[in-house]
Amino acid sequence: xxxxxxxxxxxxxxxxxxxxxxxxxxxxxxxxxxxxxxxxxxxxxxxxxxxxxxxxxxxxxxxxxxxxxxxxxxxxxxxxxxxxxxxxxxxxxxxxxxxxxxxxxxxxxxxxxxxxxxxxxxxxxxxxxxxxxxxxxxxxxxxxxxxxxxxxxxxxxxxxxxxxxxxxxxxxxxxxxxxxxxxxxxxxxxxxxxxxxxxxxxxxxxxxxxxxxxxxxxxxxxxxxxxxxxxxxxxxxxxxxxxxxxxxxxxxxxxxxxxxxxxxxxxxxxxxxxxxxxxxxxxxxxxxxxxxxxxxxxxxxxxxxxxxxxxxxxxxxxxxxxxxxxxxxxxxxxxxxxxxxxxxxxxxxxxxxxxxxxxxxxxxxxxxxxxxxxxxxxxxxxxxxxxxxxxxxxxxxxxxxxxxxxxxxxxxxxxxxxxxxxxxxxxxxxxxxxxxxxx
Numbered sequence: 001x002x003x004x005x006x007x008x009x010x011x012x013x014x015x016x017x018x019x020x021x022x023x024x025x026x027x028x029x030x031x032x033x034x035x036x037x038x039x040x041x042x043x044x045x046x047x048x049x050x051x052x053x054x055x056x057x058x059x060x061x062x063x064x065x066x067x068x069x070x071x072x073x074x075x076x077x078x079x080x081x082x083x084x085x086x087x088x089x090x091x092x093x094x095x096x097x098x099x100x101x102x103x104x105x106x107x108x109x110x111x112x113x114x115x116x117x118x119x120x121x122x123x124x125x126x127x128x129x130x131x132x133x134x135x136x137x138x139x140x141x142x143x144x145x146x147x148x149x150x151x152x153x154x155x156x157x158x159x160x161x162x163x164x165x166x167x168x169x170x171x172x173x174x175x176x177x178x179x180x181x182x183x184x185x186x187x188x189x190x191x192x193x194x195x196x197x198x199x200x201x202x203x204x205x206x207x208x209x210x211x212x213x214x215x216x217x218x219x220x221x222x223x224x225x226x227x228x229x230x231x232x233x234x235x236x237x238x239x240x241x242x243x244x245x246x247x248x249x250x251x252x253x254x255x256x257x258x259x260x261x262x263x264x265x266x267x268x269x270x271x272x273x274x275x276x277x278x279x280x281x282x283x284x285x286x287x288x289x290x291x292x293x294x295x296x297x298x299x300x301x302x303x304x305x306x307x308x309x310x311x312x313x314x315x316x317x318x319x320x321x322x323x324x325x326x327x328x329x330x331x332x333x334x335x336x337x338x339x340x341x342x343x344x345x346x347x348x349x350x351x352x353x354x355x356x357x358x359x360x361x362x363x364x365x366x367x368x369x370x371x372x373x374x375x376x377x378x379x380x381x382x383x384x385x386x387x388x389x390x391x392x393x394x395x396x397x398x399x400x401x402x403x404x405x406x407x408x409x410x411x412x413x414x415x416x417x418x419x420x421x422x423x424x425x426x427x428x429x430x431x432x433x434x435x436x437x438x439x
Contacts, residue, residue: 002110003059010136012381013368015206015207015211015212015215016177016183016184016211016212016214016215017211017212019179019182019183020173020176020177020182020183020211021065021068022065022069023072023075024072024137024151025042025045025069026045027061027064028065028066028069029165029169029170029172029173029176029207030061030062030163030165030166030169030207031061031062031066031160031162031163033163034160034162035066038397041160041197045069045070045074046073046074048073048075049072049075050074050076050136050138051136052130052135052136052137052138052156052157052158052160052374053117053137053138053139053157053158053159053160054138054139054140054141054145054149054154054157054158054159055067055138055139055140055141055159055160055162056141056142056143056144056145056159056160056161056162057144057162057163058142058162058205058206059143059206059208060163060165060203060205060206060207060208060209060210061114061162061163061165061205061206061207062111062165062207063140063162064140066109066112066162067080067138068111069110070138070352071111073107074109074136075106075107076106076107076108076109077101077106077107077108077109077112078109078111078113078270079094079097079098079108079109080110080111080112080113081094081111081112081113091118091125091126092125093125094108094110094133094322095125095129095135098110098129098135099129099132099134101134102132102133102134104401107133107135107136107269108134108136109135109136109138110136110137110138110193111138111139111140111388112138112140114140114141114142115139115140115141115148115149116141116142116143116145116148116149116260117348120150123149123150124150124152124153124154126153126209127150127152127153127156127378130153130156130157131156137153137157139157144345145157145159149368156219162206162303163205165199165203165205165206165207166205167200167201168200169194169207169208170199170200170203170205170207171193171197171200173207173210173211174196174199174200174210174211175196175213176215177211177439178191178214184214184215184218187218187229188217188226188227188228188229188230189221189229189231190229190230191217191230191231192268195231195232195233196214198213198236198240198284199213199236199240201284202240202284204284204286211241213236213239214228214236216239216328217235217236217239218231220235220239221235222235222236229405254285255375256348257276257279257280257283258280258287258293259288260272260276261273261277261290261293261336262293262301264296264340265278265297265301265336265339265340266297266301266344268340268341268344269340270336270337270340270341272335273284273339274333274336274337277290277332277333277336278333278339280330281325281329281332287316287320287324287325287328287329287332288320288321290320290332291313291316291317291320291332291335292317292337292340294313294316294317294332294335294339295310295313295314295317296311297313297339298310298313298339299348299349300348300349301339301344301345301346301349302339302342302343302344302345303346303347303348303349303422304347304416304417304420304422304425305342305343305344305345305346305417305419305420305422306342306343306420306421307421309338309339309342312334312335312338312339313335313339315331315335316331316332316334316335316434319331320332322381335368342420343419343420343421343422344417344419345416345417345419345420345422346417347414347415347416347417347422348414349412350415351415354413355413358408358411362407363407365405365406365407365408366405367405368370368385368402368403368404368405368406369382369383369384369385369386370385370388370401371388371401371403372384372390387401388401389401396435398432398435400436400437414429416429
């Protein structure tokens, strides 16, 4: 079979992500909260009223692309350099040229990629020229500007937060890549929409990763006798190093797997629970979503039987946030096994649901006056707080004061279970209730 050559001319030697870089805001994908019709940044660009700004967001969301679009639509001279390759000498040279341009009535738009990598001295070199208006500084960073950029410089820049692209945004971009003459539009490519969605999920908000993955898959595609290039699941599996490509985070399989995880932990089956959790990760599920479900489980299905379960689940969420994939898989495993083996109780869940049902179905009762706050003299005259009994003043640290409204006085929402530490809680509650009934 003749080897496919996608790059027959020099104009097509650049990576797909570079070839598809949009030239205007109408072609720009994502960030509708900033550049959608009528939004602030779009108006500033279209009216050529751009001032110094910082683009803050994860990799591959369009920070550099947006700066280039500004460059094509502004009347300023565009200068670009990276903090990785430029030192204080290069900064001063650019600043001096910008000052010379200013004297001739020419603005300079300076785009600085990875501006957080500049040290304090290099950032300070920008300051006087930003203040004088010699340059319009547009910086891009993946780090929190509050921590990585000098406060004096940051105070003179507007910070725009760019969000990770949605799966829909990335799928739209991939479809455009397949149709555009600048992309793969000159080829006859057969690839299912489900596979494009799988690439979009795999990219996790990064347009560059999505386009690079598509390009790699096309490079390795299979061409039939009609010169149609086929990209199938096996090829994508190799390119993405993922087996469960058709796992849909918004579809039935998503809910089936999270249900399997939840019910396996509830049934104290750590082997099944870890299996279903890893299946979700293998399919591209966001680890923080799994961690959030574990936090819910810790209170809904364990609760007072082992209150430490909630701390373990929250710690797992924080670990996932700090490390991300693939390192955080072991932290999720830690939490899943702990929750599976913990004693189970749904008493808190049942108490919460019972209260919500009463609130929905019964009249909204006023707070009994004796437990109302009385911050003013008038409220005291109206008997706010009258008869309140301070539990700490008693030997038992208890009072027989009624805290529910009269119509709900006999309600018992929380009924402790008998597993784990909740047995002790139940015994304590029975002692309290018995004491309160005694005169």
